[in-house]
Amino acid sequence: MRIHRLIILALACLLLAGAASLAQASAAGKKVVLVVPFNDYQEKELNDIREELEEAGVLVTVASTMIGTASGMSGGSSSTDMVLADVSAGDFDAVCFIGGSGVQGLWNDAQAQRIAREFYEAGKVTAAICWAPVILATSGILDGREATVADGGGAVNIMERHGCDVSRSSLVVDGLLMTANGPRKADDLGEEMVEALGGEE
Secondary structure (H helix, E strand, O other): OHHHHHHHHHHHHHHHHHHHHHHHHHHHOOOEEEEEEEEEHHHHHHHHHHHHHHOOOOOEEEEEEEEEEEEEOOEEEEOOOEEHHHOOOHOEEEEOOOHHHHHHOOOOOHHHHHHHHHHOOOOEEEEEEOOOHHHHOOOOOOOOEEOOOOEEEEEEHHHHHHOOEEOOOOOOOOOEEEEOOHHHHHHHHHHHHHEEEEEEE
């Protein structure tokens, strides 16, 4: 019986590994834009999500309010490839809004809100982490939907005022809407994005 259970467990592990590999292979060549605040973005969130995507062969573009070198909360930096005004859902397969203290400046940014709506209405993966889910809420796409967000800054209250069912879970996947509440879930959010991209036709 013990050997039988071990065989079943081994087969289950192989099936899961195969499914993950298939998702990665299917995601290869897809295009994702990561939206960051130009000042005070959360480095771990950007780096971990970008790493998960690039390891699966996804082509990653970083967008912000300016082209140049964005500065992180802990002294890190990242080049930005395009401005928000030039981001179009027609050019990408998914978007993810990165958090950090600087993202509060994007909560009511018209271009950030437009991007969120465009991707959502196009039926594409629309993700956000940390305080960035507030952008999804103010854009109007979280009304009646479940999402999570980091505590503080009045983020929960803003989300609820826009009709969002705010979850205390650290990661929420509601169809193609994906939210995580901080850097510890960045890897997991990246993995969910890869899986969703791999499942797209």
